[in-house]
Amino acid sequence: INKFIVLVKCIECSLEDNKKCTNGFENKYIEEANTKYSIIFKQIEEARKTFTTCNNTKCSCYASVIENDLKIFGDGIDKAMMEKVASKGTKYQIIDHHLYRDKNCMFPSRCSGIEHFIIKLLPKLPNMELIINTRDWPQIHKEYGIFGPVFSFSKTGDYHDIMYPTWSFWEGGPAISLYPRGIGRWDQHREEIGKVANETAWENKILKAFFRGSRTSQERDALIILSRENPELVDAKYTKNQAWKSDADTLYASPAEEVTFTEHCKYKYLFNFRGVAASFRFKHILLCKSVVFHVGHEWLEFFYSALKPWIHYVPVDSNSRKEDLKFLIEFMKKHDDVAKEIAQDGFKIIWNNLKMTDIVCYWRKLLLKYAKLLKYKVKKDPNLIRIS
Ligand code: UDP
Known part of the structure; x- marks a missing residue:
């Protein structure tokens, strides 16, 4: 970082007065400050100026992601909303510290990779139900289609999906010849x-x-x-x-x-x-x-x-x-x-x-915040099978 501060000063002074830059490092880049690379130097300078190291105690580095993803559901999630998005993923319920799931999961090893984390957290989780999308593609587009809470591993700014840590942190695809089980x-x-x-x-x-x-x-x-x-x-x-x-x-x-x-x-x-x-x-x-x-x-x-x-x-x-x-x-x-x-x-x-502890921490924070948004009492769905 120190080197960068010098570098940035070097760019600045090279624009004003080259003689002000005296030490070796500065001189090294001075000739280039006004060259084809100046745009890159400027971008690096801006990034360094605004960057602060995040404190990851209790996975706080990622807290804003949960906040942003759940903001749209701030008025709460009702049963009708949940039913609308039921076909968008696999249904899970947590009831009395047990985990239940739709009998069929589109990608069984992806479901296992997800369940690995949720099962660890069961003793501390309240009752809830959620729809987890195990496809690659997110489901809830902001401009069209239906609206409701669906968990997906990845999205762009065009989607309302709630991001969760992907199954492959533990298990599941993609599988290639070097990693045949994913x-x-x-x-x-x-x-x-x-x-x-x-x-x-x-x-x-x-x-x-x-x-x-x-x-x-x-x-x-x-x-x-x-x-x-x-x-x-x-x-x-x-x-x-x-x-x-x-x-x-x-x-x-x-x-x-x-x-x-x-x-x-x-x-x-x-x-x-x-x-x-x-x-x-x-x-x-x-x-x-x-x-x-x-x-x-x-x-x-x-x-x-x-x-x-x-x-x-x-x-x-x-x-x-x-x-x-x-x-x-x-x-x-x-x-x-x-x-x-x-x-x-x-x-x-x-x-x-x-670290794995950060992944578990994120899941915990996400599920606890999500459960608070449910406006109805979750009743056990007889169509689901018990996983834990
Ligand atoms: N991969 C790998 N070695 C390879 C090719 C792919 O480790 O020679 C990994 C890659 O890093 C990725 C996964 O296999 O995590 C799938 O890669 P691919 O490019 O097929 O698809 P992607 O998921 O990146 O779209």
């Missing part, structure tokens, strides 16, 4: 990725931008094409997913082998993109102590609120062309100390504030 077990991934991150010196990381994943969104194409044209700068390839039919689905190339999260940490620059909704890889690659380029700001998970652009990751516009991506990667290559600081801060925010 990515799951965030507690184990944290340990493994964190260990490799600590063992891989910044100086030894490969000086390339890296991405492996399937073509769940065409926003990824620009990086793949850049990689084909500039393999010395970028190594980005499409892998197969379950929907793969032909090479057209991997942008007219054979599908690449999948790569483990820990292998990602070998590279200095890592890319995250939205998929069908937010992609699970964001939190994993932030733990690598590499710089994460996060493309698009629209798709969210609950913990994104604590991540700040230019502090924890490099923000990239979702409409970026390959030239824009090249420009940003080259900026980071040229300003290695800036890159290293973002990489370290990205690691710290996830390592310190996205």
